[in-house]
Amino acid sequence: MAKRTLRGGALVCPLPPTMVSCGDMENSNIITIGWTGILNTIPPKTYISVRPTRHSYNIIKEKGEFVINLTPSNLVKEADYCGIYTGKKVDKFEKCKLTKVKGTQVDAPMIDECPVSIECKVTDIIPLGSHDMFMADIVAVNVDENLFDKDDKMRLDKANLVAYAHGEYFELGKRIGKFGFSTNKKKKVRK
Numbered sequence: 408m409a410k411r412t413l414r415g416g417a418l419v420c421p422l423p424p425t426m427v428s429c430g431d432m433e434n435s436n437i438i439t440i441g442w443t444g445i446l447n448t449i450p451p452k453t454y455i456s457v458r459p460t461r462h463s464y465n466i467i468k469e470k471g472e473f474v475i476n477l478t479p480s481n482l483v484k485e486a487d488y489c490g491i492y493t494g495k496k497v498d499k500f501e502k503c504k505l506t507k508v509k510g511t512q513v514d515a516p517m518i519d520e521c522p523v524s525i526e527c528k529v530t531d532i533i534p535l536g537s538h539d540m541f542m543a544d545i546v547a548v549n550v551d552e553n554l555f556d557k558d559d560k561m562r563l564d565k566a567n568l569v570a571y572a573h574g575e576y577f578e579l580g581k582r583i584g585k586f587g588f589s590t591n592k593k594k595k596v597r598k
């Protein structure tokens with residue numbers, strides 16, 4: 408296939424358009440973050456890259472904590488809204504009618520309507536250019552009770568999570584495989 412070579416750009420996708428909550432139960436904010444992912448398995452480490460001009464930047468820097476809330480398709484509009492308006496001017500929890508729930512390990516509130524809320528404590532702040540990367544330990548993961556089946560298996564396929572690719576939002580489609588399915592091995596493989 409002939410390829411078109413473009414100049415270097417931020418085009419790894421799909422990514423999760425997460426709603427990151429920060430602050431505490433009294434003074435909180437939500438910022439939509441696409442630049443996020445997993446950095447390490449043991450200990451579990453993640454990152455979010457945030458422009459220093461964002462209202463959330465100083466909150467996260469001062470508190471050293473945040474929560475990554477995964478966005479289900481019924482909240483995609485709210486996620487987009489939290490990525491357009493600044494918490495300097497609007498209370499996004501109130502405007503989006505989202506419910507704050509106290510974090511179990513951090514002061515930052517979790518978003519109750521999100522099926523998965525990942526509590527994080529910042530370990531490093533790395534300036535990269537346009538964005539600073541907040542590297543963080545994942546200290547707790549909260550998953551909706553109804554996403555566990557009768558065998559206690561976590562069924563994230565039931566969470567209707569959203570993917571973000573090159574400025575557009577998508578629903579996840581049907582499952583087309585699972586980890587290790589390309590081999591016939593029964594044994595569990597650790598990543």
Ligand SMILES: Cc1cc2nc3c(=O)[nH]c(=O)nc-3n(C[C@H](O)[C@H](O)[C@H](O)COP(=O)(O)O)c2cc1C
Nearest residue numbers: 439440441442457458461462463490491492493494
């Ligand atoms: C889908 C999406 C992804 C975004 N990803 C990021 C990101 O990774 N880092 C960032 O600094 N801003 C990102 N933004 C922009 C911020 O969410 C936006 O500027 C927001 O209004 C900042 O809120 P705040 O000023 O209340 O902190 C994204 C926006 C959208 C809609």
